[in-house]
Amino acid sequence: MFERFTKDARAAVVGAQEVAQALHSATIDTRHLVVTLAESGGAAAGALHDGGLDPADVAARARRSVAADGGLDDEALAAVGIDLAEVRRRTDEVFGQGALDRAGRQGRRRSHHPFAPDAKKALELALREAVRLGDKGIDQRHLLLGVVRADCPGGRVLEAALREAGSDVAALRLAVERSRHAA
Secondary structure, eight states, X not given: OGGGBOHHHHHHHHHHHHHHHHTTOSSBOHHHHHHHHHHSOSHHHHHHXXXXXXXXXXXXXXXXXHHHHHSOOHHHHHHTTOOXXXXXXXXHHHXXXXXXXXXXXXXXXXXXXXXXXXXXXXXXXXXXXXXXXXXSSBOHHHHHHHHHHSOSHHHHHHHHHHHHTTOOHHHHHHHHHHHHHXX
């Protein structure tokens, strides 16, 4: 399947791996792919914008979602009298921005980040979207459609952003398909 990926789609997959590594994630999931697609400035970011979203906001949401999965539970700590925001602020003051998150993930560093099942499914669905649209190659827009079509964390980030922007998945799909014809 990867032989059908365009140069920009391959770069997005490599970028997702880099995002996973930077966020100290054990695997590459669809949220990492959403970050890369939104930050790329390419066709997928353009389609997000045309669909009523701010790509920078989408990327930030996806990053926060990843951090929330591997981070500390604010509510559980508050129940025992610990103000995590204050602990985080003081830790950042002394050890630098993001020190608490880095410290909690040191033992999980890896050089190879495998794809999570949701990311594999989204890549498969990107191929199906390319076939459905009659395209020979799989580009960033197909990857975005694959994420939206899959029941996955990255898709849920996009759906929440769309809902808050007063839009929906159908509008995003339409924006992607329009951008495809304009290219």
